[in-house]
Amino acid sequence: MSGTTATRTLTYREALREGLRDALRADERVFLMGEDVGAYGGSFGVSRDLLGEFGPERIRDTPLSESAFTGAGIGAALGGMRPIVEVMTVNFSLLALDQIVNNAAAIAHMSGGQFAVPLVVRMTTGAGRQLAAQHSHSLEGWYAHVPGLKVLAPGTLEDARGMLAPALADPNPVLIFEHGSLYGLEGSLTDPPAEVALTGAAIRRPGSDVTLVAYGGSLPKALDAAETLAADRIDAEVLDLRALRPLDDAAVLASVARTHRVVVVDEAWRTGSFAAEVVALVAERALYELDAPPERVCSVEVPIPYAKHLEDAALPSAERIAAAARRTVGR
Amino acid sequence: MSDFTMPSLGADMTAGTLLEWYVRPGDAVRRGDIVASVDTSKAEIEIEIFEDGVVGELLVEVGTRVPVGTPLATILPVAGSAAAAGNGAAPATPTATPVAAAPPPASSPPTPRTVAPLAAASPPAAPPLAVPVEGHRTRVSPLARRVAAQMGIDPETVPGTGSGGAVTREDVERAATTGTTPPAAEPLVPAAAPAAPAVQSAAEPAVADRRSAMRKAIGDLMARSKREIPHYHLETAIDMTAALAWLAERNATLAPPERAIPAALLLAAAARAAAKHAQLNGFFADGAPQPAEHVHLGVALALRGGGLVAPAIHDADRLPLGELMAALRDLTARVRAGTMRGSEMADPTITVTSLGDRGADKVFGVIYPPQVALIGFGAIRERPWAAGGMVGARPTAIATLAADHRASDGHDGSLLLAELDRLLQHPEELA
Amino acid sequence: MSTTDELRTQVLEALGAIAPDADLATLSDDASLRDELDLDSMDMQGLVVGLYEATGIDVPERDYGKLDTVADTVAYLAAHRPGGQ
Numbered sequence: 001m002s003g004t005t006a007t008r009t010l011t012y013r014e015a016l017r018e019g020l021r022d023a024l025r026a027d028e029r030v031f032l033m034g035e036d037v038g039a040y041g042g043s044f045g046v047s048r049d050l051l052g053e054f055g056p057e058r059i060r061d062t063p064l065s066e067s068a069f070t071g072a073g074i075g076a077a078l079g080g081m082r083p084i085v086e087v088m089t090v091n092f093s094l095l096a097l098d099q100i101v102n103n104a105a106a107i108a109h110m111s112g113g114q115f116a117v118p119l120v121v122r123m124t125t126g127a128g129r130q131l132a133a134q135h136s137h138s139l140e141g142w143y144a145h146v147p148g149l150k151v152l153a154p155g156t157l158e159d160a161r162g163m164l165a166p167a168l169a170d171p172n173p174v175l176i177f178e179h180g181s182l183y184g185l186e187g188s189l190t191d192p193p194a195e196v197a198l199t200g201a202a203i204r205r206p207g208s209d210v211t212l213v214a215y216g217g218s219l220p221k222a223l224d225a226a227e228t229l230a231a232d233r234i235d236a237e238v239l240d241l242r243a244l245r246p247l248d249d250a251a252v253l254a255s256v257a258r259t260h261r262v263v264v265v266d267e268a269w270r271t272g273s274f275a276a277e278v279v280a281l282v283a284e285r286a287l288y289e290l291d292a293p294p295e296r297v298c299s300v301e302v303p304i305p306y307a308k309h310l311e312d313a314a315l316p317s318a319e320r321i322a323a324a325a326r327r328t329v330g331r
Numbered sequence: 332m333s334d335f336t337m338p339s340l341g342a343d344m345t346a347g348t349l350l351e352w353y354v355r356p357g358d359a360v361r362r363g364d365i366v367a368s369v370d371t372s373k374a375e376i377e378i379e380i381f382e383d384g385v386v387g388e389l390l391v392e393v394g395t396r397v398p399v400g401t402p403l404a405t406i407l408p409v410a411g412s413a414a415a416a417g418n419g420a421a422p423a424t425p426t427a428t429p430v431a432a433a434p435p436p437a438s439s440p441p442t443p444r445t446v447a448p449l450a451a452a453s454p455p456a457a458p459p460l461a462v463p464v465e466g467h468r469t470r471v472s473p474l475a476r477r478v479a480a481q482m483g484i485d486p487e488t489v490p491g492t493g494s495g496g497a498v499t500r501e502d503v504e505r506a507a508t509t510g511t512t513p514p515a516a517e518p519l520v521p522a523a524a525p526a527a528p529a530v531q532s533a534a535e536p537a538v539a540d541r542r543s544a545m546r547k548a549i550g551d552l553m554a555r556s557k558r559e560i561p562h563y564h565l566e567t568a569i570d571m572t573a574a575l576a577w578l579a580e581r582n583a584t585l586a587p588p589e590r591a592i593p594a595a596l597l598l599a600a601a602a603r604a605a606a607k608h609a610q611l612n613g614f615f616a617d618g619a620p621q622p623a624e625h626v627h628l629g630v631a632l633a634l635r636g637g638g639l640v641a642p643a644i645h646d647a648d649r650l651p652l653g654e655l656m657a658a659l660r661d662l663t664a665r666v667r668a669g670t671m672r673g674s675e676m677a678d679p680t681i682t683v684t685s686l687g688d689r690g691a692d693k694v695f696g697v698i699y700p701p702q703v704a705l706i707g708f709g710a711i712r713e714r715p716w717a718a719g720g721m722v723g724a725r726p727t728a729i730a731t732l733a734a735d736h737r738a739s740d741g742h743d744g745s746l747l748l749a750e751l752d753r754l755l756q757h758p759e760e761l762a
Numbered sequence: 763m764s765t766t767d768e769l770r771t772q773v774l775e776a777l778g779a780i781a782p783d784a785d786l787a788t789l790s791d792d793a794s795l796r797d798e799l800d801l802d803s804m805d806m807q808g809l810v811v812g813l814y815e816a817t818g819i820d821v822p823e824r825d826y827g828k829l830d831t832v833a834d835t836v837a838y839l840a841a842h843r844p845g846g847q
Contacts, residue, residue: 260472260474260500287473288473288474288476288477289473289474290472290473290474291472291473291474291475291493291499291500291501292472292493292494292497292499293494293495327494328494329493329494330492330493330494330495330496330497330499
């Protein structure tokens with residue numbers, strides 16, 4: 001702990017960049033690779049200026065082949081490096097699904113623990129910026145299905161800045177999902193920044209009447225909904241999952257045991273969603289705490305539309321979250 | 332379909348033995364019907380059902396002892412909405428309510444209409460939230476169901492205010508404290524009566540067992556009272572001359588069945604005084620006083636051969652003396668005969684104990700949890716009484732109040748006793 | 763016209779109604795009802811009502827004290843039945 005702390009204002013994007021810069025400075029084994037991460041500064045501007053500071057050996061532009069450069073990252077990790085692979089969007093990570101699921105997640109287990117894959121894969125997820133269906137889906141729930149992976153979803157500047165260091169220190173492959181709508185989010189960070197835990201949920205707003213479970217890009221919407229609800233004297237607790245795998249079961253159950261009502265917000269589609277996993281958990285282990293049926297607020301089951309009014313209509317909103325919460329309290 | 336469960340017939344009851352079924356499968360029952368009798372270890376109680384329906388299956392055999400909350404029978408919805416019992420071979424589908432009747436989820440924005448060839452990529456959007464529930468089953472949240480079981484309340488009788496009209500925990504707790512259903516009882520502790528055999532002879536439960544079980548039940552409840560309730564005690568001597576003279580004059584004009592005894596006059600005065608002092612009439616539950624809206628006067632009645640019960644006379648503050656006397660006579664007779672009803676056992680808001688003409692001079696009361704006060708009357712006797720500078724012999728009664736300091740203070744209690752005294756000096760107000 | 767035995771039967775029936783668990787077979791005719799059966803004022807009132815309904819004889823309140831034993835009660839009823847002794 002430093003004796004002096006100050007706060008400063010910056011964006012989620014800048015917070016991510018600071019995390020990258022610190023990691024690159026702290027450990028020579030760390031390097032970043034991906035499409036356009038160097039000269040262009042990253043498709044979403046996260047790695048801007050890093051090429052100048054760290055050079056092309058450590059900020060590496062790659063060909064347009066997710067499978068190839070993710071596989072290269074796995075090889076580098078097996079070889080003792082600490083690679084950070086940037087995949088432009090989760091949609092494109094499907095091209096690297098074989099590397100991530102069949103190799104990265106499995107090698108430690110298939111080798112009887114002889115080989116660790118300390119790989120970090122960063123990717124953008126989510127909709128809300130009129131980037132159309134090929135760039136807007138929320139598939140992090142698919143990865144959360146796979147043992148051997150850790151799946152993170154930073155929803156605050158603090159986590160954007162702080163999750164990378166413990167992710168690199170972890171011997172398992174870690175996927176970090178950055179919601180596209182958050183890059184421009186402004187906020188303040190303490191200086192020096194606080195360390196954060198790799199996993200474990202966090203209560204972003206305590207409340208007593210209903211639990212709003214959210215993560216990543218849905219977190220600000222849930223917090224907005226909680227403010228709306230507060231005006232109606234409904235005291236909502238907002239629980240930020242932070243990590244989808246491992247899921248912090250205890251935090252979810254403890255919150256539901258306090259509020260007895262739950263709304264799960266998940267920008268993915270409802271069918272087979274991570275929200276379904278959370279609701280199933282509550283039903284299995286906290287049924288007798290429930291005072292109302294659980295609610296899910298998910299995206300409408302269509303490929304995310306390009307047109308703004310349709311895209312807005314398809315996604316969870318603070319209004320829909322608040323309406324679901326009101327149903328749980330019977331108002 | 333719903334379950335008819337072993338009710339809690341008082342804060343000291345954790346289990347009961349089913350003595351007799353008055354209904355058989357297929358019988359139609361209405362809310363309030365007496366359907367069975369139960370031995371609570373304190374008394375044989377006739378228990379009522381809280382809903383209309385048709386008796387499905389009897390789940391507990393006569394003679395079986397089961398914890399409070401155990402399903403005793405299944406109750407099917409009344410005929411007409413669902414398949415009536417014995418209504419022929421083809422059962423109607425109870426879930427006849429069309430799903431389409433459920434309101435569309437208010438939250439969902441209009442689903443973007445996909446063009447026909449792409450429709451296969453678009454599974455149904457959000458399902459309707461309100462899926463019709465089968466038959467007449469009341470919606471009760473799992474939490475409310477759990478809390479109700481702990482309190483010994485039938486949640487199906489509680490008005491629901493939650494999601495889709497469901498009964499919520501808050502509804503159950505409100506019902507428990509306002510007395511619309513039996514109030515909070517001891518949490519169900521199935522192991523509480525380890526000595527009791529699993530099955531007792533139903534028709535004649537062993538008297539010794541009954542007595543020792545009752546003694547234990549009373550002991551447990553009174554220990555809880557002494558442990559949890561910060562009692563304070565007040566007493567006041569009441570000149571009964573005017574009250575007894577008025578009563579004798581009244582009774583002299585009436586045939587025996589219409590006459591009232593002094594104890595009825597004392598109860599009438601106590602009920603009216605309690606109605607004016609809400610902080611002494613009600614419960615202490617969930618860490619806070621819960622004043623009751625009605626006066627359900629618990630009357631402590633000794634059982635021959637030991638033990639006592641304190642069933643309630645409902646709305647006793649509104650009964651004229653004659654009706655109160657009739658209620659008291661009816662209750663006494665049924666206590667003696669062992670045919671009390673569940674609703675009488677479970678919901679007094681304040682208890683009165685009157686030791687009667689053969690009793691001691693005064694009572695130092697022990698409050699029945701979760702009530703907050705108990706009024707006691709000793710025997711009415713001639714005692715020296717100073718008035719107007721002279722000492723004379725007058726019939727007097729010593730009224731005492733035991734009250735819960737968490738709900739009231741001595742000043743409140745004094746006012747109640749003063750009102751009691753005032754009423755007994757003006758007995759015509761009790762007529 | 764009730765015989766004394768009939769009156770006695772009626773008294774015991776009335777007692778049985780207010781004290782269903784008492785063993786009346788062993789009750790002596792000269793034992794104090796209040797002491798032996800632990801009757802209180804409600805029970806006495808019940809006894810009077812029971813006798814009134816069985817025999818039509820109205821025992822006024824001031825005479826309740828005269829119904830001390832079974833024998834007293836039978837004698838009182840015999841003295842007050844219609845037609846006198």
